[in-house]
Amino acid sequence: MTYLLALDQGTSSSRSIVFDADGHLVAQAQQELPQIFPRPGWVEHDPLEIWRGQLSTARRALDLAGLKAGDIRAIGITNQRETTVLWNRRTGQPLHHAIVWQDRRAEAACARLREQGHEALIQSRTGLLIDAYFSGTKLKWLLDNVPGARAQAERGELAFGTVDSWLIWQLTGGAVHATDVSNASRSMLFNVHGNQWDGELLALLDIPASLMPEVKPSSAHFGEVRPELLGHAIAIGGVAGDQQSALFGQACFKAGMAKNTYGTGCFMLMHTGSRFQLSRNGLLTTSAAQPTAQTEFAMEGSVFVGGAVVQWLRDGLNAIKGSAEVESLAQSVPDSGGVMMVPAFTGLGAPYWKPEARGIITGLSRGTTVAHIARAALESIAYQSAALLLAMSRDAVAAGAAPLAELRVDGGACVNDLLMQFQADLLGIPVIRPAVTETTALGAAYLAGLSSGVYRSTDELSSLWRAERTFLPTLDLRRAASLMAQWEHAVRQTVVQ
Numbered sequence: 001m002t003y004l005l006a007l008d009q010g011t012s013s014s015r016s017i018v019f020d021a022d023g024h025l026v027a028q029a030q031q032e033l034p035q036i037f038p039r040p041g042w043v044e045h046d047p048l049e050i051w052r053g054q055l056s057t058a059r060r061a062l063d064l065a066g067l068k069a070g071d072i073r074a075i076g077i078t079n080q081r082e083t084t085v086l087w088n089r090r091t092g093q094p095l096h097h098a099i100v101w102q103d104r105r106a107e108a109a110c111a112r113l114r115e116q117g118h119e120a121l122i123q124s125r126t127g128l129l130i131d132a133y134f135s136g137t138k139l140k141w142l143l144d145n146v147p148g149a150r151a152q153a154e155r156g157e158l159a160f161g162t163v164d165s166w167l168i169w170q171l172t173g174g175a176v177h178a179t180d181v182s183n184a185s186r187s188m189l190f191n192v193h194g195n196q197w198d199g200e201l202l203a204l205l206d207i208p209a210s211l212m213p214e215v216k217p218s219s220a221h222f223g224e225v226r227p228e229l230l231g232h233a234i235a236i237g238g239v240a241g242d243q244q245s246a247l248f249g250q251a252c253f254k255a256g257m258a259k260n261t262y263g264t265g266c267f268m269l270m271h272t273g274s275r276f277q278l279s280r281n282g283l284l285t286t287s288a289a290q291p292t293a294q295t296e297f298a299m300e301g302s303v304f305v306g307g308a309v310v311q312w313l314r315d316g317l318n319a320i321k322g323s324a325e326v327e328s329l330a331q332s333v334p335d336s337g338g339v340m341m342v343p344a345f346t347g348l349g350a351p352y353w354k355p356e357a358r359g360i361i362t363g364l365s366r367g368t369t370v371a372h373i374a375r376a377a378l379e380s381i382a383y384q385s386a387a388l389l390l391a392m393s394r395d396a397v398a399a400g401a402a403p404l405a406e407l408r409v410d411g412g413a414c415v416n417d418l419l420m421q422f423q424a425d426l427l428g429i430p431v432i433r434p435a436v437t438e439t440t441a442l443g444a445a446y447l448a449g450l451s452s453g454v455y456r457s458t459d460e461l462s463s464l465w466r467a468e469r470t471f472l473p474t475l476d477l478r479r480a481a482s483l484m485a486q487w488e489h490a491v492r493q494t495v496v497q
Contacts, residue, residue: 004449005061005072005234006441007054009079009163010242011100014053016061017441018072021454023464025438026067029060036097041104044097047085050163051170058230069232074452075171075225076238076444078245079163081186084138086149086211087166089159092174096146098163099138106137109205113137118204123278125191125198127285127297129353135162136188140205153208160211162186164239168222171236176223179213181295182244185287190215192287193276195295218244218289219447238447240289242440243267247298248289249443250408250434251465253458256396258404259439260385262413264311265349266303268388270396270404273297277399281391282351289443291450291458299395301350301388305343307413309377312343319370327416330375338363339376340490348494351391357494378419383487386426390484406430410439417471425475426483435466 002021008014013033018026031053036044062069082101087094099105110130113122119130128134139160143150152158161169165179184190184197189207191198197212216222222236240248243261247269250259255273260266271288274295278285288296305312310326313319320326340362342348347355361373393403406429413419414433424431436442449455473480 002073002454003065003067003071004445004454005058005075006445007058007075007077007167008242008441008444009050009054009077009167011080011102014050014057015441016054016057017438017445018061018065018067019442019445021449023436023442023446025436027061027065029057029064031057043100043103045083045100047087047094047098047166050098051167054167055229062230069230069234072234073454074235074237074448076446076448077164077167077236078240078242078440078444079167079183081162081183081241081243082133082135082138083163084135084142085161085163085166086139086142086146087159087169088152089157089174092169095149095158096142099142101133103138104132106132106141109137109140113204122188122201125193125201126185126188127192127276127278128186128188129284130188134186134188136201136205136207139207139211143207153211156210158211159213161213164241165213168236168239171225171229172223173226177213178216178222180216180218180220180239180289181287182218182241182289183239184215186241192285192295192297195293217291217293218248219291219450221451235452237449237451238444240444240447243269243300244286244289244298245443245447246410246440247271247443248446249439249441250410251462252408253462256401256404257408258389258392259408259410260389261440262306262381262409262411262419264306264308266306266381266385266388267300268385268392269298269300270392271296271298277395279391279395280398281394282353283388283391283395284350289447291447299392301391303381303384303388304346304349306381306384308345309341309343309380310413312345313374313377319374326374326378327418329371330378331418333369333371333375336376336379337368337372338365339368339372340486341373341376341380342490342494343377343380344494348491351387352491354495360490360494362490362493378416379422381413382419382423382426383484385423386484387487389427404429406432408432408434410434410437420471421474424471424473426480428473428477428480430473431471432467433469433471435468
């Protein structure tokens with residue numbers, strides 16, 4: 001058998017998964033990643049802890065699979081995007097904790113860019129809106145605030161990278177400083193039209209070009225793992241940011257194919273082919289995982305609070321003892337009894353972009369029970385995702401493409417049958433859950449398999465994709481539209497005057 005190893009470095013944990021060539025999961029290991037909160041709105045990770053945890057899980061996954069490093073054809077890396085690391089090229093030591101994608105400390109720099117009128121330039125080059133979410137202003141903050149960092153950077157002594165670059169550097173012993181197009185496209189510094197760092201945007205944020213990693217296609221040779229780390233040299237053959245990797249793992253290779261990941265938040269991506277298209281409906285344009293040098297794009301929308309609303313039911317309301325209880329509680333009533341919940345705990349993301357919004361529950365009556373609230377909470381995940389997909393469909397139709405025909409789903413909450421059925425009912429299209437739901441790691445493995453010759457083409461990968469269950473819509477289209485209208489009415493009430 002041929003095996004591939006995926007390193008899946010996420011926000012809350014580091015995981016390693018061994019897949020066989022048919023895409024079946026053989027073994028996995030996981031280790032929690034401690035979160036650091038220096039002050040409100042700031043989120044950090046220890047880069048050395050990221051590295052140690054990822055290496056440890058890789059070793060354990062191989063042991064659990066009963067394999068040696070020499071049995072692995074190639075390694076793929078997928079990672080939490082936008083999280084920013086700055087380190088010394090000579091020593092390999094980080095200058096500061098990693099600034100996590102959730103961190104908001106760079107908002108002041110973003111506000112200045114908006115005030116100076118740079119939004120149209122940045123969006124036209126990068127496909128992104130100006131926001132502290134992205135890694136470029138995080139890097140600027142590090143250079144401006146870590147003592148001596150800017151002087152060292154100007155002397156060429158430092159390296160910048162997102163988590164993928166940091167892991168590649170460590171795995172290769174500093175021999176390779178690289179990233180892929182999907183991660184680079186989340187920096188606000190990368191020209192997605194030419195797949196290269198944009199000199200004008202680097203100058204705008206006062207970032208020396210010497211800091212930047214080499215940018216490769218997502219399926220390429222990123223060096224070899226030092227033999228002493230795992231017992232044998234292994235080629236690093238694939239790299240992609242987590243959401244683009246999930247799109248790839250779902251075999252969404254053609255324009256008009258879309259996936260939604262149901263995690264703490266929800267991330268929906270629709271492949272748009274090789275044409276760059278800006279959204280008119282509050283979505284981002286981003287580089288898709290690219291197997292070759294050919295540019296490929298996706299439209300992306302993010303829901304800030306998805307599965308986290310279930311955690312709130314458990315920890316905030318004490319309505320349930322465990323997250324697994326929510327489905328049975330919600331199913332104990334036939335519907336939400338007119339209750340709508342908009343979980344805007346940290347504002348609303350795409351397609352609304354209302355940072356000032358606050359959570360709201362409407363439609364309460366004397367007959368309302370905790371089961372109705374639980375059902376409304378679960379349904380809120382589907383409503384927010386439906387709003388994203390409808391926005392994507394409007395963009396697709398405006399570009400002359402066909403509306404979306406199906407939605408492929410993954411992530412922890414996609415195992416909830418009630419939620420998936422309601423999602424299909426709202427959308428009026430099939431919602432398809434794959435046999436392998438670890439699609440983020442699978443995408444990285446597939447990218448590594450392409451570059452190492454395990455697979456011949458994406459057509460071969462498409463043939464490996466299998467559905468576990470398809471949820472067909474059962475709701476009348478007019479009823480679904482009425483429910484979405486009620487949702488939008490509730491959303492309008494979330495902005496506190």
